[in-house]
Amino acid sequence: MKKLSGILISLLLLLSTQVQAKLVIEITEGVEGALPIAVVPFKWMGDAATPPPEDIGQIIAADLKRSGYFKTLDEAQMLARPSTMTEVDFRDWRALRQDNLVIGRIEPNGPGGYKLRFQLFDVYQGEQLIGYNFSTTAKDLRAIAHHIADLVYETLTGTKGAFATRIAYVVSEGSPKSPKLSLRIADSDGYNAQTIVSSTEPLMSPAWSPDGRKLAYVSFENGRPSIWIQEVFTGKREKITSFKGINGAPAFSPDGHYLAMALSKDGNPDIYIMDLARRKLRRVVRHWAIETEPSWSPDGRKLLFTSDRGGSPQIYQVSVTGGDVKRLTFENRYNARASYAPDGKSITLITRVGSQYRIGVMDLRTGSITVLTDGRLDESPSFAPNGSMIIYATRYKGKGVLAAVSTDGRVKQRLALQSGDVRDPVWSPYYK
Amino acid sequence: MKKTMFLLLTLIFSMALLSGCSSTGGPQDEEGAGTEMGGGSGTNTSAAGGGGAWTGSPLEDPNSPLYEKVVYFDFDTAEIRPEYVDTLRAHAEYLVNTPSARLVIEGHCDERGSREYNIALGERRADSVKRFLEAEGVSPVQLETVSYGEERPVDLGHNEEAWAKNRRAELVYQ
Numbered sequence: 001m002k003k004l005s006g007i008l009i010s011l012l013l014l015l016s017t018q019v020q021a022k023l024v025i026e027i028t029e030g031v032e033g034a035l036p037i038a039v040v041p042f043k044w045m046g047d048a049a050t051p052p053p054e055d056i057g058q059i060i061a062a063d064l065k066r067s068g069y070f071k072t073l074d075e076a077q078m079l080a081r082p083s084t085m086t087e088v089d090f091r092d093w094r095a096l097r098q099d100n101l102v103i104g105r106i107e108p109n110g111p112g113g114y115k116l117r118f119q120l121f122d123v124y125q126g127e128q129l130i131g132y133n134f135s136t137t138a139k140d141l142r143a144i145a146h147h148i149a150d151l152v153y154e155t156l157t158g159t160k161g162a163f164a165t166r167i168a169y170v171v172s173e174g175s176p177k178s179p180k181l182s183l184r185i186a187d188s189d190g191y192n193a194q195t196i197v198s199s200t201e202p203l204m205s206p207a208w209s210p211d212g213r214k215l216a217y218v219s220f221e222n223g224r225p226s227i228w229i230q231e232v233f234t235g236k237r238e239k240i241t242s243f244k245g246i247n248g249a250p251a252f253s254p255d256g257h258y259l260a261m262a263l264s265k266d267g268n269p270d271i272y273i274m275d276l277a278r279r280k281l282r283r284v285v286r287h288w289a290i291e292t293e294p295s296w297s298p299d300g301r302k303l304l305f306t307s308d309r310g311g312s313p314q315i316y317q318v319s320v321t322g323g324d325v326k327r328l329t330f331e332n333r334y335n336a337r338a339s340y341a342p343d344g345k346s347i348t349l350i351t352r353v354g355s356q357y358r359i360g361v362m363d364l365r366t367g368s369i370t371v372l373t374d375g376r377l378d379e380s381p382s383f384a385p386n387g388s389m390i391i392y393a394t395r396y397k398g399k400g401v402l403a404a405v406s407t408d409g410r411v412k413q414r415l416a417l418q419s420g421d422v423r424d425p426v427w428s429p430y431y432k
Numbered sequence: 433m434k435k436t437m438f439l440l441l442t443l444i445f446s447m448a449l450l451s452g453c454s455s456t457g458g459p460q461d462e463e464g465a466g467t468e469m470g471g472g473s474g475t476n477t478s479a480a481g482g483g484g485a486w487t488g489s490p491l492e493d494p495n496s497p498l499y500e501k502v503v504y505f506d507f508d509t510a511e512i513r514p515e516y517v518d519t520l521r522a523h524a525e526y527l528v529n530t531p532s533a534r535l536v537i538e539g540h541c542d543e544r545g546s547r548e549y550n551i552a553l554g555e556r557r558a559d560s561v562k563r564f565l566e567a568e569g570v571s572p573v574q575l576e577t578v579s580y581g582e583e584r585p586v587d588l589g590h591n592e593e594a595w596a597k598n599r600r601a602e603l604v605y606q
Contacts, residue, residue: 176586202583204547224578225551246555246579249548262548268559269552290552306549312508313549336546350546357545377590379546395590424547 035156037064037100038073038093042118043083045107052106052114054141056148060102063149063163063189067388068411070156073098085119085128093123100129102152112137118148120155129155142191162384163188166428167391168206168215169402173420183217185232188384188427190415196230197237204424209252212431216240216250216259227261229276240274249293253300260284260294260303271305273320284322295339296320304328304347306336315349315362329362331369337380338362341387341407348381348390359392361407372409382426383407391415393423490526491605497522501603503561504596507542510556512564520561523603524568531571534606537561539579540586542595547581554579561601 039061044051064070079092083105093101104118119131130151136144143164150161165188174180182198183206197203201220208215209229216229225247230237241247245264252259259274263281271285271294285291289309296303300320307316315329315338329335334352341347341361351360351369356376360369375394382391384404389411391404396414400421403414415422486493493499500519503512512520527533539558541550558577566572587594 176584176588179584202580204551204581204583220580220583245577246551248551262552264552264555269555290549290556292548292552293546306546313545334545336549352545377544398590 034069034071035100036073036098037070037102037152037156038078038096038098039064039102040078040081040083040104041075042104042106042116043081045105047108052141053138054145056104056106056116056118056141056145057102059142059145059189060149060152063146063161064152066189066413067153067161067163068406068413069153085121088121090121090123090126098123100152100156102148104148109135114138114141116144120152142187146187146189159388160386160430162386162388162427162430165385165430166212167402168208168426168428169393169422170203170206170424171420171422172400183215185215185428196232196235197228205249206424206426207250207252208426208428210254210256210429212428214252216252218248218250227259229259240276245269246292251294251296253296254298255300260296262292262294271303271318284320285318285325293337297340298342298344304338304340306338315347328364328367329369330367335360335369339382341383342385343387346407348383350379350381359390359405361390370409372405372407373403373412375403378403380424380426384427385429389427391425391427393425498526503601503603505557505599505601507595507599508553510553510560512560520564521568524565524570527565527570527574528568531574534574534576535565536576536578536604536606538584538602538604539577539581540584540598540600540602541582542598543582543585543590544595547583551579551581551583554581557599557601561603 039057041055041057061072065072073096077096079096080089082088082103088101088103101121101123102118104116107115109115114136116134116136117132120129121127122129132151134144146164149163153161166185167188168183168185171182171184172179179200181203182195183203184193184195186193196215197219199219199221201223204218206215206217213233214229214231216227218225219228224242226242227240227247227250228237229240240259241261241263243263243265246262246269249262250259257276259276261272261274262269263272268288268290270283270287270291272281272283274281284303285305287307287309289307291305291307293306294303303318303320305316305318306313310327312333313336314327315335316325316327318325332351332353336350338347338349346364347362349360349362350357351371353371357378358371358375359373359378359381360371362369372390373392373394378392378394380393387407389404389406391402393400394403400423401414402422402425403412405412490496491498497519503516503520527535537558539554541554555577558579562575562577565575585598587597
């Protein structure tokens with residue numbers, strides 16, 4: 001009972017920090033030859049007076065459209081609205097030149113509960129590709145819709161979907177005289193934004209734990225930087241470091257047992273790894289120059305970091321034991337804030353082109369950098385856990401906004417808040 | 433007269449800052465304090481305008497080189513520009529002669545590039561000022577540094593003019 005009330009309290013806390021400021025997503029560049037797909041509005045089988053609080057079909061369609069790889073059919077153009085296979089006449093959908101069709105129904109399942117079923121069809125073959133049933137509650141309806149979008153995406157593209165994930169980011173409101181900062185998390189479509197910390201002092205560099213349950217971040221509360229780790233679901237947090245000087249750039253190891261970071265306690269910023277269980281620190285990189293922004297390779301054996309030891313900031317790689325330091329970037333005079341793609345074959349980074357700061361991807365085999373964005377102050381790139389998109393911070397109409405670009409640079413979208421500057425985005429891993 | 437006006441404004445401003453710092457109440461609280469301070473500063477003004485000597489802390493005397501507490505930097509560098517040498521020497525002398533004085537040197541950057549790299553660059557700027565002061569004989573015990581990177585801009589613009597104002601080290605006496 002005590003445990004239950006604890007859960008209730010933390011739930012209430014989460015609810016009370018819900019913020020209305022939704023991120024609005026706008027697709028700015030789409031892909032030619034996107035796959036046409038029809039997502040029929042899910043049929044409500046219960047009392048018409050109490051429909052479910054979310055429009056499942058609309059959430060799925062929006063996810064698929066946002067990926068850039070699908071072109072969704074407008075509801076108004078649909079010739080029929082089937083909710084079972086027997087109601088489907090594939091000729092309708094062939095006439096509308098749709099490759100695929102998603103249908104579903106949702107029915108009440110006890111107080112506050114719902115039962116959902118959906119099916120995905122290949123219109124030309126006239127057959128079902130996948131079909132699933134789910135039981136859920138009102139609170140998790142959006143999550144289920146994102147999960148269905150992931151299943152559709154994976155079935156049709158061969159790549160695991162990343163719609164049922166989240167993003168963490170920092171919002172700055174207020175003015176230089178009275179700053180107001182908050183660290184927020186939201187669903188990957190910008191909904192369900194929650195403030196998990198707010199402060200009048202700088203907040204920066206959020207980093208997810210590999211299970212998506214914790215965030216490490218830097219907070220300047222009391223005027224000086226400290227690294228904190230906070231449980232996302234309970235709000236419980238703990239100060240990890242507050243050494244003299246810089247306490248920055250935290251990064252969880254892929255197994256979650258270690259935290260890499262930049263500390264300047266021994267003179268100038270170097271890369272350290274902390275064993276989180278034993279709170280033991282080990283210096284991995286020691287050099288008179290600036291070393292910061294460590295990022296783990298997916299196998300946990302190497303770190304990327306930014307160093308200006310060569311006269312300008314460039315990306316280096318080091319083994320976690322401290323050996324084999326290797327400079328990776330030679331193109332462009334400014335390269336920083338690098339992180340590995342989930343498959344470890346490429347890295348994303350900030351690269352300066354002329355006087356513009358843009359997001360690039362570097363193929364680790366060839367060493368060549370492809371510039372993906374066209375802003376002038378783009379920063380903080382972070383891969384989606386399936387490697388398909390990169391979220392980053394940019395400026396639009398004088399405001400800091402988030403944007404996402406597909407790894408091949410063909411699809412672009414912008415995520416904006418009505419007010420305030422948004423920055424420092426980081427995409428969550430898959431939830432475990 | 434112009435100078436007097438300037439002095440008056442500075443006084444009101446710095447007092448307002450002081451009252452702002454200690455105030456724990458709401459906006460009405462601060463407003464009340466501000467009015468009172470404004471009245472107080474009037475007395476000081478006539479004294480200074482009449483050619484009297486500055487009686488407050490030399491750190492607040494607009495005629496003292498100690499009044500300057502911001503040092504600006506060029507892009508992506510922590511080198512102290514020659515025009516700030518005199519200002520920094522004056523602060524060094526003050527610190528040497530006032531062993532109880534404590535100074536926090538804040539390092540700041542413009543918004544371009546990576547936030548964490550800018551934290552490192554801001555620290556380098558603060559350290560550069562700290563080393564200068566130590567070379568002038570200031571005890572390390574009196575000095576502390578903190579870097580805010582690009583997180584605390586004074587100018588929110590996105591052009592060279594704003595960036596130049598944001599690339600700075602601020603001397604904050606405790």
